[in-house]
Amino acid sequence: MFDLKSVTQRLAAGQFKVTRQRQAVLSAIAASHARLSAAEVYTRARRTCRDLGLATVYRTLDILIDIGAIRRVHLDDGCEGFAPASAEHGHHLICGHCHATVEFEECDLTAMLKRVERSTGFKVEQHWLELVGQCPACQEKA
Amino acid sequence: MFDLKSVTQRLAAGQFKVTRQRQAVLSAIAASHARLSAAEVYTRARRTCRDLGLATVYRTLDILIDIGAIRRVHLDDGCEGFAPASAEHGHHLICGHCHATVEFEECDLTAMLKRVERSTGFKVEQHWLELVGQCPACQEKA
């Protein structure tokens, strides 16, 4: 689970210090249930921590990815965004409208991967899967 | 199929002019069987067309995506790359070592998507899938 306490513990368990800035970044991501760009994380985290620098946000995001607390997602404009990662192996489903983000674990590509491996001779090592759609709330509004 | 002739025709069929520069970009991508970054396309296409500008490469790549001749892929460093797109609906399998790229069409996520839709309430509209592995040649070398 992505909850503040457990992530803070994981930070401390690593060789990482739990600073005011890191907590602010963490809370901003935890509070938002959408994928955020680095700039968005910066803006939100700054509400809690006035003197936060953008460089620190980038540095913190890297660490959070390292310890598996968040995951990179691909944005439509080519840049990268970040979303909380609860599951060990999960993927993200993102609302194309409001960017609400849900994580799902049911990802059984095994059969497909086998077939692709057989037909191409490649050995598949990792996969990158992201779904875009419309969340319940945005469906109602439409 | 991604073959020079058909893409050239598709260019002409649209309102696009078939210029020396566009042909160079096209040939560079066709010749390489790997995904390329914009800078790599530039370097390669320049061998054929000495006075090619990087801006033109970007402009051309956009057009090629529009007419469905190539597809964006996600690079490990966060930037974007480009790979030939033969099939209407295909995905890419990329060698993590030499970047050789193969397109595959066997992508039946239907069952999985149904399940995800049911459990999340989202309506899935598009999916982004990319596989990374090791190509036959690189497996032998290892």
Added chain:
DNA sequence: GTGACTGCAAATAATTTGCATTACA
């Protein structure tokens, strides 16, 4: 001929790095 296309250089945007200072453990 003429409007789309181009190169170049300058503008923007996204991210990273260097370094003197601060603050967690």
Added chain:
DNA sequence: TGTAATGCAAATTATTTGCAGTCAC
């Protein structure tokens, strides 16, 4: 207290845009 972490500003990298000249049709 010692060292990792920080803010800021400058550096780097990726991409886009403006514009005068050029070329495909």
